[in-house]
Each structure stands twice: as C-alpha cells, then as structure tokens.
Amino acid sequence: MKLHEYQAKEILSHNNVKVPRGHTIFNISDIDKIKSQLQFPVVVKAQVHSGARGKAGGVKVTHSFDETIDYANSLLGQKLVTHQTGDKGLPINSLLIEEAIDIDKEYYIALTIDGSLSRPVFISSPEGGMDIEAVAEQNPQAILKTSINPSIGIMSFQVREIGAHLNLEDELLTQLQSILTGLYDAFVKNDASLIEINPLVATKDKQLSAADTKFSIDDSSSFRQENIFNIRDKTQEDDLELEAESNGIQNYIKLEGNIGCLVNGAGLAMATMDAIKFSGGEPANFLDIGTANNPESVVAALKIIGSDPDVKAIFINIFGGLARTDIIAEGFVQAKKNGLINQSTVIRLAGTNVEDGKKILIESGIEYKLADGFAEGASLAVKASKN
Amino acid sequence: MSVLLNQTSKIIIQGMGSAGSREAEISIEYGTKIVAGVTPGKGGTEKSGIPICNTVKEAIDQFEGNTSLIFVPAPFCKDAIIEAILSGIKLIICITEGVPVLDMMTVKQVLENYPDTVLIGPNCPGILSPGEKARAGIMPVDVYMPGNIGVISRSGTLVYETVDQLTRLGIGQSTSVGVGGDPIIGTSQKEALKLFEADQETAGIVLIGEIGGNTEQEAAEFIKLMSKPVISFIAGTTAPPGRRMGHAGAIISGASGTAEAKQDALKSAGAHVVASPSDIGITVQNVLKELGLI
Secondary structure (H helix, E strand, C coil): CECCHHHHHHHHHHCCCCCCCEEEECCHHHHHHHHHHCCCCEEEEECCCCCCCCCCCCEEEECCHHHHHHHHHHHCCCEECCCCCCCCCEECCCEEEEECCCEEEEEEEEEEEECCCCEEEEEEECCCCCCHHHHHHHCHHHCEEEECCCCCCCCHHHHHHHHHHCCCCHHHHHHHHHHHHHHHHHHHHCCEEEEEEEEEEEECCCCEEECCEEEEECHHHCCCCHHHHHCCCHHHCCHHHHHHHHCCCCEEEECCCCEEEEECCHHHHHHHHHHHHHCCCCECEEEECCCCCCHHHHHHHHHHHHHCCCCCEEEEEEEECCCCHHHHHHHHHHHHHCCCCCCEEEEEEEECCHHHHHHHHHHHCCCCEECCCHHHHHHHHHHHHHC | CCCCCCCCCCEEEECCCHHHHHHHHHHHHHCCCEEEEECCCCCCCEECCEEEECCHHHHHHHHCCCEEEECCCHHHHHHHHHHHHHHCCCEEEECCCCCCHHHHHHHHHHHCCCCCCEEECCCCCEEEEHHHCEEEECCCCCCCCEEEEEEEECCHHHHHHHHHHHHHCCCCEEEEEECCCCCCCCCCHHHHHHHHHHCCCCCEEEEEEECCCCHHHHHHHHHCCCCCCEEEEEECCCCCCCCECCCCCCECCCHHHCHHHHHHHHHHCCCEEECCHHHHHHHHHHHHHHCCCC
8 A cells, every 4th residue: 555745754754854944735725834833935736646646847946926836736636647647647645745855965765565585675875866766777786685684773883884875964863763763663664665765965054854755554454553544545456456346346446448358366467468468468557466355346347347348358367276266256156137237258277176166157157268287268359459 | 294383383373362272272283293382471371271381481490391373462572572582482473463573673682692493474364284284384185285395485375376376286384384475474484494405305485475565575585506396487578567465465566566576587587487376386397297296
C-alpha cells in the first residue's frame, strides 16, 4: 500500500525527521488557512500516487496568495497524467502546500529490505533529486548501501559513513543521525517496505529537510497496521482492482490486452501471460485466484473479467494443488449460467480433482474449449480473441 | 534418492485446520509419515487419525517428529517457525502465504544461530520426493514419477506445471523444492541448487525463477561451478514494471529484477534458458539426450 506525500511526511515528522512547514487542503475553501500559517513563496504539490509529478504540471512554486488559489483551483478535482500513471491519470483530491526552502544541496536517502541479506538496507547517494534507477545505471559508485543489523539498529559509525559518502558538512551529522534513526523507527513501527527521501535538502541555513518522500507499506501487515490501512486512499487505485479485492481476490491487475486470464498461483499466472504473448496475443489482466476454496470467489473473478470491455476471450488456466479444479469448474458453470461472461472461453484444468472438474464442465452442457496443455490453451485463447 | 525429504522424515503439522488436515490425509495416503499435529489447546485429541499435541516439543518427545510442516495463519507464523527452530526441528517447511516481511527478518535472525536448521518457504508448495513417497506440502501427487531430475521453483503452481511436463515425457524427479515467492525466504534458489548438486541421484536440475529481486543472479554464480546441467525458466517476461505480480517478491524494481537480466545471467553461467513456459519439459529432454543421460 502506498501513502501520499502528506501522509508520509506526517509520519516522518512524528519520528523526528524534519519536513518543510506545510498544510494539506482537500477543498479550495480550506486554503485561507495558509495565509496565517505559511510564508510565501510556497510550493503547491498535487497529491497523487505517482512520481514525476513536477514534469506533469502537478508541482509549482507560487509567490502570492492569489497565484496560489488560481493554481490550486486548476488542480483540485482534475486528473494528473504522468508517465507512470497511464493515459487515464489519477484524481487530484488534495494538495500539499509547503513553504519553499532555500536549497543549498540535495541528497538521496532510502530505506528498504534487502531480500538476499534479510536485513533493512539504507541506500544513499549525493546525487539527490535524480531518479535513483538512472543513477544506479550511469554512476553506480554514487550509491552506497548500508545494511542494518535489526537487533541493534543503526549505529553512529554507520551514520558517519553515510555522511562521508554524501560529503555532508560535519555540523549536519547530528541532524543526519536523528533523520536516519527516525527513518528506521518509522520503517519498523509501520511495517514499511520502502521509505525514500528524494531529495533530502540541506538548506542555506544549515538544516536538513525531507523535501519529498515516498512511503510504501507491506501489504501483509494489514492485520496489525489498522491505523495505516485506515488512511489508504482508494481513489488512487483501479476500480476493477478494488472490486476484485472486495471479493477476496487479492491479486488482480488490469493490463492493456484483450485476453482475460483466470489462473491459480502467481507464477503460473505470470507464465500464462508470457505464453499468451508468445502465441501472438495480449493479456487483459493478471489474476491469481489463489486457493479458491469456494465457487463464489471464482464467480466474482469471472464477473470482473467478463465485465471488462477490453476482454474478447477468456483463458482459465488451473493447475490445482490446494486449489481444487472441481470448484473452479463449478464457479465457471455458475458464472456462465448467470450470464456474467459471454466471451468465448478456453479452459485448461490439471491437478487436484481434475476428473471431477472435467465432469462438471461436460455435464453442464455449456460451450467452451478444453485445452490439453498450457501451450494449446494459450494458442486457442489467442485465436478466439481474434475472431 | 532425494534431497531434504525421505522415508526417515517424520513430519509434524503445525496448524491442523482444514487445509493442514486435508493435506495431511493426502500425504499419509501417498505413503508419507505424518506423526503428529500441533494445535495449542487441542493436545490429546485426534484429527484425521493424527494425534494432536499442544506444542512442537511434545510432538518431538512423544512421536519423534523431525520435520515440521506449517499451515498456521500468517499473523502467527513467526511464532510457529521460531517454536519449531528452538524445539530442535532441523527441517521446517512453511506453506502459509502473507507473512509480514519484518516477521521473516526476525525469523532469519534466529536462524543465524541454528546453522543446521533448514527453513523452506514461506509462501511455498513444500517438498516432494516421489521415489521416497515423501510429501511435505500441498502439491498434487498424481503428476510425479520417481527419477533423477531436481526441480526448484519460487512459484508453487509452476512446480506442478514443470513436474507434469517432465512426467508426460517419461522423465522422473528426485525431489521438487518450492522455495517460496516472498522477499525473504528460508532457503534461496542457490542453496537449493547446492543440495541437488551434492545429491548423487540427481542428474540435472530445473530452476524456475521469476521477476523481482536478484536471487536468480546469485544462483547463476553457483551454476558456474556446477557439474550438473541446469535448465531454467523465468516467469514474468511480459510483466509491467512497478506492479506486484501476486508474489510479494515478484515486482520489477530496478534493472536486476527484469526477466531479461535474470535470463542473461543464467545463460552466461551456462544454464539452458527456456523462453516459453510450455517448453520446459522438452528442453530438459533435449539436454539430457545431448549429454547422453537418457
């Protein structure tokens, strides 16, 4: 789950990470408050779950109250299209308005989990404000990784190492210590998967300030991070994906193609997308039905796939382990009988209870194409999508 | 023969809910020794004909359990895995999906002090050795046949798919190990490769990877040193960057996470990289023929 910048900054400032003074507005009528609270110039920032907001016109420095209102009015309620959002863009329902800070230098700091080390790792670079992927590619020595032993947390010598890598002036080291410690605390307390401060700004009056930040939470932690999951902004997420989730299907992702996929297991679901592409088609979605221990979840999944206007054909590819093929077959029959899918459907069943599953399909009298294997299924589905 | 799991494995099941007991029944019917279940508060009862204990320690003391298979819900997995480690179990397999990453970080810290303990998973299908009739997991048994190919996979269903393709071509398996799809797992693909390289009965290995992380690149470093052929498929060639593809670990973030980067690393390490997921079995057959192994 992703947080908005203003939400992330609230958490960071509670953990002793200094952020620019700011105010978040949800309605234009809230904007009067900034008159008394902030000094101009200010930076107005559209709050959407995307990077590259500046290039897309979602961030601007304004010098007067009137200019701020005009710009805020032009953003609120609109959609911001960045190169990360796709053509539809994301709705701008809130704006973070911050006092502009006097930038001396910019740095990059992030904290994430290194799966190979099974430890949190700080990533730091003196090239702040840049896309870290681009830095990694063009100037890898600019990136320092510092892994943290979770039983002791971040040590002062590591802060000094990071400070030296950033070429930070000595007088800022105490502030860096408190920022890195605060970041680490915020990470662990909130089950974060990534906190990125980019840029971390050194101001001309010798303050370190988190000018922009990204914050993501481990989705598996929702059972113990109620407070965080309560501030999730679903307007930033895809409608079909949300509907899938409300029906207990965690893993549905809308894609660009026209072949709807219902698969069990994330790996097989990815491989099914690959096989469709190899056969000359394009998947309309990624869907991992998971264990599917009742036909209702299968019906719900097929309803979502069937209602997607892009879908021209459906490929159900099931290799039952914990998931039972008879339950999948039952769900398909119910979805078809209730008119939830009218696209031509290719079904491949293997694994647990496959004989029962095939029997249910045959006895239903419903029209579908049965594929023997994976490759055959993919190529039949691609053919059906082109009819 | 096999790696990790064999006829001497005496399995206890932590979490005898509906999934745990159903899979226990299938394993027993297959010929596997499931000696006890562990459900706190239910000690002294029986489920699916299996005696239930309150603790892992009891299951070891009373029923000589030496392997634990974990089905307990994700919020309780950290506790269950650490209970198994501290009770002295040497092989722990965690099937459960959705364990928080920070919990697994704690588990791995504990494991650092128990170098002889092997954890497989979480979020994995488990281990099956067909020649030993030993199944600790959730995979369908019908698709397996005894033989000399090892299968390693981050994805569960791709274990079944791979094993099925092999069996249909008459190529049997020594053991399949599903290492799990999460960012932090007990045993990496590289460590699993080491086990198969050392196993006398394994002639070749299929390694199924997927997008995200760089564990396939680490595995490739070991493949360079291996004597046995490795056939590899990477799922997610067509996945869009930045989206989590079901598995928490399967998200392309950074250049090393792409299928292409992994395929390149594996190829240059000498592995046979399969482009299409439906060609895994046939590629194994061709490689074995070329090497005169069949």
